[in-house]
Amino acid sequence: MNIFYPHYNFERIDKIPLDFFKKIGVNTLLLDVDNTLTGDNQKEPINEIMLWLEEQKKQGIKLFIVSNNTEQRVAPFAKELGLGYIADAKKPSAKKIKEKLREFGSKPQETAVIGDQIFTDILSAKFSGCVAVRVEPMDYENYGFYIVKRKLEKPIINGYNRYTRRKQRKDV
Numbered sequence: 001m002n003i004f005y006p007h008y009n010f011e012r013i014d015k016i017p018l019d020f021f022k023k024i025g026v027n028t029l030l031l032d033v034d035n036t037l038t039g040d041n042q043k044e045p046i047n048e049i050m051l052w053l054e055e056q057k058k059q060g061i062k063l064f065i066v067s068n069n070t071e072q073r074v075a076p077f078a079k080e081l082g083l084g085y086i087a088d089a090k091k092p093s094a095k096k097i098k099e100k101l102r103e104f105g106s107k108p109q110e111t112a113v114i115g116d117q118i119f120t121d122i123l124s125a126k127f128s129g130c131v132a133v134r135v136e137p138m139d140y141e142n143y144g145f146y147i148v149k150r151k152l153e154k155p156i157i158n159g160y161n162r163y164t165r166r167k168q169r170k171d172v
Helices: 047-058 071-081 095-104 118-128 144-171
Strands: 008-010 028-031 062-066 084-086 111-115 131-135
Touching: 028 095, 047 062, 062 071, 062 095, 071 084, 095 118, 111 118, 118 131, 118 144
Parallel strands: 008 131, 028 062, 028 111, 062 084, 111 131
Antiparallel strands: none
């Protein structure tokens, strides 16, 4: 499988079935913030996502935020959710993810990294040996390098969609 392809892809984090991670043997979720848990630079989490996170906690899933955004952005958001966090994670580097897994005592194959960006979230999951789960971005950023990054992601996403359609036909 292409290193840029996620293991799983969903429309939004709260659309992931509540028992999905238990079924695939995942007990730890490392979560991106912007465009994964909330819209781009939104200050509050979306209610449906808060409820989804609560259900994951009830199932014994460990939740932790790993974001490339600043401490100033991530800290209040994590506090609102009652979660620990790493800001300025430097994804796609796997260094901080691997450190957190050692601290948690979690194995990479039992951990999923969930995010909306291929070149940060998905690659950091792959580099750290974790399950890579991509969600569609809640908003598309129309500024800075995001414009370029989203254009570069498009052919990869199209290739991933073709790959999964072919795989599904073979599995039938």
